[in-house]
Amino acid sequence: MKRHTFPLALTAVLSMIVLTGCGGDDEPTKADDPATSAASQPTSPDSTASTPSSTEPAATETTTDAGSPETTSVPVYFVGDTPQGTRLYSEQREVEADNPPGESVALLMAGDVTDPDYRTLVPAGSLGTDVSFDGTGADGFYTLNLTDAQWAERPAGMSKSEAQLAVQQIVYTLLSQAAAGDIDGAKGGVDFYLDGERTTFLGVAGTASPAASLDVRALVNVSSPAEGETVNGSFQASGAASSFEATVPWEIRDDAGAVVQQGFATADGWADKLYPWQSDVDVSKLDPGTYTFVALTDDPSDGEGAGPTEDSRTIVVE
Structure with a gap:
């Protein structure tokens, strides 16, 4: 399949964010299993409602007077606290229309949230924003490049579950954009590379695929x-x-x-x-x-x- 490469749209983020999250094993590791946790299902008040057809809004574009697109609205996944622990929350964000994947990764690394209840687990400056995509929709594969060998391993102070959830932030953000909505059951994923070789990211090995939404998303x-x-x-x-x-x-x-x-x-x-x-x-x-x-x-x-x-x-x- 034809591989599309998106140009660099944001400068690299220059400072590390403070990692917070769900605790757990703090020992370094090169390979972790997908994040899993039992989701409790919450009985009914009153009112009326109608329902849309997708769990995430499709991307929409803002255009200039000349008709060329300037920005597009896409879901970007941050993390927040829930009764089930730290989980993913989605924000609809306006990003430059010529490189939504790269722009979104930059927002994740910067911890650039609009809701003060959210934060990020993706380390600042850990990834490049030249993002390539091969495939179709939620069954396609994104390629991201580590900026330094240190990011192949889980940094000190980051737990295994935090590293897994940081990777899921990236996977959900990118695949949701490719699919314009629900990615439960998606066959695609994200591969991480360093100097042209496939590598781990934060100690999480292999192609990163989306975990079941009930295991990683806020309910x-x-x-x-x-x-x-x-x-x-x-x-x-x-x-x-x-x-x-x-x-x-x-x-x-x-x-x-x-x-x-x-x-x-x-x-x-x-x-x-x-x-x-x-x-x-x-x-x-x-x-x-x-x-x-x-x-x-x-x-x-x-x-x-x-x-x-x-x-x-x-x-x-x-």
Whole structure:
């Protein structure tokens, strides 16, 4: 198949981020198994919703007056804390349309998040942003180059599970863009190279394929609204979730944390993977100001278990 190479779009990130995450084995290793963990499935509030057809929005382009594309919106996967441990969360980000994969890798290395609840595990400056792709959609393969031999091994202070999740950040980000959506069951992956030879990355060996979404993704994720988005009258909230009986409760909280409005969406499914959800949210009766929109998994344990997974976005009501 024809191999396409994307040009370098961002300069290399110059400083290491502080790695945080899910703990575990801190001894160096050259090869790790795919990340796995049991996902608890969250019982149902009230409201109405409709559902989209993919767990991630398809890429959209912004064009200049002359009609040439400038930017495109793509999912970029960072990490955050959940009752099941550190998991992947997706943000929709605007990147330069001539090199979305390279731009996305640069965002991961920089830890350039819009949601303050997220962070990255991908070390700064560890990878080049010249990214090549061979294949079709989620069954294709990306090639990334390490910037230095040190990144073949897991650095001091990084646990095995953190290294595995850092690799999954890259795999989910790139394959989701290639497939424009759901990559559960994808046959593609990411290969890492150093000086023209295939190598490990952070001690994780072999072609990196996507782990099952219930093992690595947060069980609820908000795609829209964006962090800090201004809304007026009503807006459409959307995302992906695996929540008990496909019920995805949502709340709007004021700056004191009090719930001032609530409802629920119904996802396309639940239990075996994350499914898309969306809901129309009417904020016309709220006073102007800053609020927090929160989507949750339904909690059948009624507070007896670890509690629901949440994802939130700050919104400004005009």
